[in-house]
Amino acid sequence: MTMRPALGAAATVALALLAVVPATPAAADTKESITVDTAGRIGPDGSVTLTGTYRCADSSGPVFISSSITQADPSVRYGIGGSRAVCDGKEHRWQNTGKPRNHVLKKGSAQVEATLMELRLQGGLPLPDFHAAQQQGVMLAQS
Numbered sequence: 001m002t003m004r005p006a007l008g009a010a011a012t013v014a015l016a017l018l019a020v021v022p023a024t025p026a027a028a029d030t031k032e033s034i035t036v037d038t039a040g041r042i043g044p045d046g047s048v049t050l051t052g053t054y055r056c057a058d059s060s061g062p063v064f065i066s067s068s069i070t071q072a073d074p075s076v077r078y079g080i081g082g083s084r085a086v087c088d089g090k091e092h093r094w095q096n097t098g099k100p101r102n103h104v105l106k107k108g109s110a111q112v113e114a115t116l117m118e119l120r121l122q123g124g125l126p127l128p129d130f131h132a133a134q135q136q137g138v139m140l141a142q143s
Contacts, residue, residue: 036136
């Protein structure tokens, strides 16, 4: 039994896939972005405030900015608030404030991740559609 017909079919499928997939990566979508400022604040009560900018457009559902932070143990992340985004194609500022339990965060360096996420209805269920994400080293200072 010869393998030639099977190899020919596999080669045809591979060539068809290459024709569908672009050879070069698409340019970054400049309408969708989020940044994290390099400075954050810790209040006397242990609350943390993070800030940055975002830009998004063409949303059909509500869009939110979430942020999380890690400091001593990179496997443990703390959610820091959440805010609503306006997706009109313009750059906007965002600010999230949250209070991790037990005042675990201290002044000094930390790692922050901010995400711009839309809830879109798919099959009657609101499912997340991520517009942009950014990880950034920050310096936390007492406010």
